[in-house]
Amino acid sequence: xxxxxxxxxxxxxxxxxxxxxxxxxxxxxxxxxxxxxxxxxxxxxxxxxxxxxxxxxxxxxxxxxxxxxxxxxxxxxxxxxxxxxxxxxxxxxxxxxxxxxxxxxxxxxxxxxxxxxxxxxxxxxxxxxxxxxxxxxxxxxxxxxxxxxxxxxxxxxxxxxxxxxxxxxxxxxxxxxxxxxxxxxxxxxxxxxxxxxxxxxxxxxxxxxxxxxxxxxxxxxxxxxxxxxxxxxxxxxxxxxxxxxxxxxxxxxxxxxxxxxxxxxxxxxxxxxxxxxxxxxxxxxxxxxxxxxxxxxxxxxxxxxxxxxxxxxxxxxxxxxxxxxxxxxxxxxxxxxxxxxxxxxxxxxxxxxxxxxxxxxxxxxxxxxxxxxxxxxxxxxxxxxxx
Amino acid sequence: xxxxxxxxxxxxxxxxxxxxxxxxxxxxxxxxxxxxxxxxxxxxxxxxxxxxxxxxxxxxxxxxxxxxxxxxxxxxxxxxxxxxxxxxxxxxxxxxxxxxxxxxxxxxxxxxxxxxxxxxxxxxxxxxxxxxxxxxxxxxxxxxxxxxxxxxxxxxxxxxxxxxxxxxxxxxxxxxxxxxxxxxxxxxxxxxxxxxxxxxxxxxxxxxxxxxxxxxxxxxxxxxxxxxxxxxxxxxxxxxxxxxxxxxxxxxxxxxxxxxxxxxxxxxxxxxxxxxxxxxxxxxxxxxxxxxxxxxxxxxxxxxxxxxxxxxxxxxxxxxxxxxxxxxxxxxxxxxxxxxxxxxxxxxxxxxxxxxxxxxxxxxxxxxxxxxxxxxxxxxxxxxxxxxxxxxxxxxxxxxxxxxxxxxxxxxxxxxxxxxxxxxxxxxxxxxxxxxxxxxxxxxxxxxxxxxxxxxxxxxxxxxxxxxxxxxxxxxxxxxxxxxxxxxxxxxxxxxxxxxxxxxxxxxxxxxxxxxxxxxxxxxxxx
Numbered sequence: 080x081x082x083x084x085x086x087x088x089x090x091x092x093x094x095x096x097x098x099x100x101x102x103x104x105x106x107x108x109x110x111x112x113x114x115x116x117x118x119x120x121x122x123x124x125x126x127x128x129x130x131x132x133x134x135x136x137x138x139x140x141x142x143x144x145x146x147x148x149x150x151x152x153x154x155x156x157x158x159x160x161x162x163x164x165x166x167x168x169x170x171x172x173x174x175x176x177x178x179x180x181x182x183x184x185x186x187x188x189x190x191x192x193x194x195x196x197x198x199x200x201x202x203x204x205x206x207x208x209x210x211x212x213x214x215x216x217x218x219x220x221x222x223x224x225x226x227x228x229x230x231x232x233x234x235x236x237x238x239x240x241x242x243x244x245x246x247x248x249x250x251x252x253x254x255x256x257x258x259x260x261x262x263x264x265x266x267x268x269x270x271x272x273x274x275x276x277x278x279x280x281x282x283x284x285x286x287x288x289x290x291x292x293x294x295x296x297x298x299x300x301x302x303x304x305x306x307x308x309x310x311x312x313x314x315x316x317x318x319x320x321x322x323x324x325x326x327x328x329x330x331x332x333x334x335x336x337x338x339x340x341x342x343x344x345x346x347x348x349x350x351x352x353x354x355x356x357x358x359x360x361x362x363x364x365x366x367x368x369x370x371x372x373x374x375x376x377x378x379x380x381x382x383x384x385x386x387x388x389x390x391x392x393x394x395x396x397x398x399x400x401x402x403x404x405x406x407x408x409x410x411x412x413x414x415x416x417x418x419x420x421x422x423x424x425x426x427x428x429x430x431x432x433x434x435x436x437x438x439x440x441x442x443x444x445x446x447x448x449x450x451x452x453x454x455x456x457x458x459x460x461x462x463x464x465x466x
Numbered sequence: 467x468x469x470x471x472x473x474x475x476x477x478x479x480x481x482x483x484x485x486x487x488x489x490x491x492x493x494x495x496x497x498x499x500x501x502x503x504x505x506x507x508x509x510x511x512x513x514x515x516x517x518x519x520x521x522x523x524x525x526x527x528x529x530x531x532x533x534x535x536x537x538x539x540x541x542x543x544x545x546x547x548x549x550x551x552x553x554x555x556x557x558x559x560x561x562x563x564x565x566x567x568x569x570x571x572x573x574x575x576x577x578x579x580x581x582x583x584x585x586x587x588x589x590x591x592x593x594x595x596x597x598x599x600x601x602x603x604x605x606x607x608x609x610x611x612x613x614x615x616x617x618x619x620x621x622x623x624x625x626x627x628x629x630x631x632x633x634x635x636x637x638x639x640x641x642x643x644x645x646x647x648x649x650x651x652x653x654x655x656x657x658x659x660x661x662x663x664x665x666x667x668x669x670x671x672x673x674x675x676x677x678x679x680x681x682x683x684x685x686x687x688x689x690x691x692x693x694x695x696x697x698x699x700x701x702x703x704x705x706x707x708x709x710x711x712x713x714x715x716x717x718x719x720x721x722x723x724x725x726x727x728x729x730x731x732x733x734x735x736x737x738x739x740x741x742x743x744x745x746x747x748x749x750x751x752x753x754x755x756x757x758x759x760x761x762x763x764x765x766x767x768x769x770x771x772x773x774x775x776x777x778x779x780x781x782x783x784x785x786x787x788x789x790x791x792x793x794x795x796x797x798x799x800x801x802x803x804x805x806x807x808x809x810x811x812x813x814x815x816x817x818x819x820x821x822x823x824x825x826x827x828x829x830x831x832x833x834x835x836x837x838x839x840x841x842x843x844x845x846x847x848x849x850x851x852x853x854x855x856x857x858x859x860x861x862x863x864x865x866x867x868x869x870x871x872x873x874x875x876x877x878x879x880x881x882x883x884x885x886x887x888x889x890x891x892x893x894x895x896x897x898x899x900x901x902x903x904x905x906x907x908x909x910x911x912x913x914x915x916x917x918x919x920x921x922x923x924x925x926x927x928x929x930x931x932x933x934x935x936x937x938x939x940x941x942x943x944x945x946x947x948x949x950x951x952x953x954x955x956x957x958x959x960x961x962x963x964x965x966x967x968x969x970x971x972x973x974x975x976x977x978x979x980x981x982x983x984x985x986x987x988x989x990x991x992x993x
Contacts, residue, residue, distance in 0.1 A: 257964075258964075426909050426910070426911055430673075430676075430911075448683075448687065449681075449683060449686075449687035449688075450687075451670065451687075451688065451691055457663065457667075457668035457669065458659070458663065458668070458669050458670075458671070459668075459669070459670050460652070460670070460671045461670060461672050461673060461681070461684035461685075461687060461688050462673065462684075463673075463681070463683075463684070
């Protein structure tokens, strides 16, 4: 018996561990035209309108991709019933069920609890099926402490933490667990104000970042390696900006992980989702609002805004950086905007323009045209901007 | 006329061949070097004793000890596991211009009167070689309209690096030293960004407009932003995707208007030999990959040559030596005070220049133009065939622009519908006797790319064989995607179990000794 115990323990150490979370009601509002499923009243209305859950089926498609793993090689943790257990069994695999839920009445708090418990079990990756709301819940629970990947199942997918479809999600997770994909990238969790969205107004904001496997396509043909390791690509941009900061200039550092890379390179405290102010390599203030920025602009003769491209759709202004208001942008001057991004980000936007939505139509027009985006050490690309 | 077919019964050799080091048996010799005769020893004494200690080996050479028969068999096995331009239907290698290499060129290059010449010899002892370089330079001047050429660059990258050095020397000669930025385009050969960057320039890359042409509005903004920091522009035309930039004159005019120089990458010149010239396009410098356009063998990393040409006002900055003729003899001129220096030793890859000279003389001016015409015709015929294949498209399809000598296709639709991507198709065509095709240069912005270049070498039958094979493989992808993903089955090449391993510095080493130190006999076939 003792020997068997050792063997089991060894298997446990060697095996890969994955947590699977399914938001059973994600996407339920989409088909019945409700633009989202957040909030119990909406959910009830959706069910009343005859909505059928879409997300569980999508989760099953993703989970089926793990069929080649032997059971001793992969331990799958799920929450009970419709939050993962049912989907894993439906895919023909055997889950290890943790936690408890009230079946038929699951809530965002269940998603958060599941993610937290999986993190405590040291899983290699959490695969979750849902929409932007689900991604937010997972983010609140695990932040950047473990790799995650989303199976797109919700009505709203603005976040960059999702695979393009359920099958790809399953395959990418397989490759990550097998060590074929090792690189991870910080990707945006975006969400919109659902009340406003139902009124027809789109207001998205950057909610945070999570780590997802970076499928830098592999080097099958040595001469045609594609993609760049995210960490190295970010480092080159950050070095270039950090080493070339001008003296006696107020730097307004926008939100986002690329700008954070610059701040880290300068060894300065920073706010991932907020705006920080820097002058002569010193932080003047962290996480400032529009009014505070304008106050500082009164005191300093020259300012430069450093911003990055936010989200998979390529927004420069108007998503996640509303502190940089039209007034702020005009005071700084359109010639004093520096846009930075990693090469991977810009290649992923190939043939799409960058977008601006400052809330000021005139300014949007002025910003339209072409801009230079710094993508490496002394390397930049010209990109079209559209309002 | 021969009829095209798919080689469904193709099967390549797989020898499961070990490394030659693994074939080593201690004491075995391929050649027994005779003992030095007593008479010679008596005359010269102990030659080894005259060598300084620091150049003497402390440990014996670790060479494989294999007899002649097994060395020969080993390398024949390896060649049977290879495909190549003179062996198979290699219109696959888009951007590489894989032409037939006439046997005459090989015969000339192997002639002992040529092959035994060393570039360190005195000029007077290699007048023939210098004459060939000199005469080939006159041909290149005519083809491009440039005023001088250097054949010193050992390939395209060298030639582009050379351009960056000439550009810097030119601006420096005018005390205009703040010009630190060059502009290039995303579908220019990637060396147009990489080489100037290596030479210390900042690089701005232009994306194409909706038609696939480098964006002129983007250029205007880049030029305006760069101002007097602009050193020049580096651009390939036609670009990597096979589209000719019809605005080239506007590009040149704009860059010249702010004091920049214009460089034309003509690595692959097959679309326009005898049709258009760099001079008329208005550029100041250009280069040709001699090994591509001028019919010399390449691949397997060489041999190559990058012929770099420029206008008169830049010739003083060319690398040294240049090859000159004084009316009586040919000679190398090292006395060039304003030359930027060298990009490589000596004065050029003689074997490539000799073959290219022979190839060009065989064709004559009319023949060169015919090469371009047939290449463009071949490419457009193949395009018509291939675009009828379900799941296959091309970059900027339907933009109304006739393609030049090559095309970047995309398997994006097939990939979305079946999960089979370009890597999978690429392995599967091996099972029908076609070599791997060239997917794309960096960056991979056209999804699931495939770049083909059916130059004048290929017959109608070759083009149709390629089409029939791709059509069959695409159909296989719809019928049985897993089978295609698992390919190849009948070729010597394998599917990599884990492609990321190729990036693993823990696994690989650059010498056999270092590899053994890392792994012992873990990976040896013969233990």
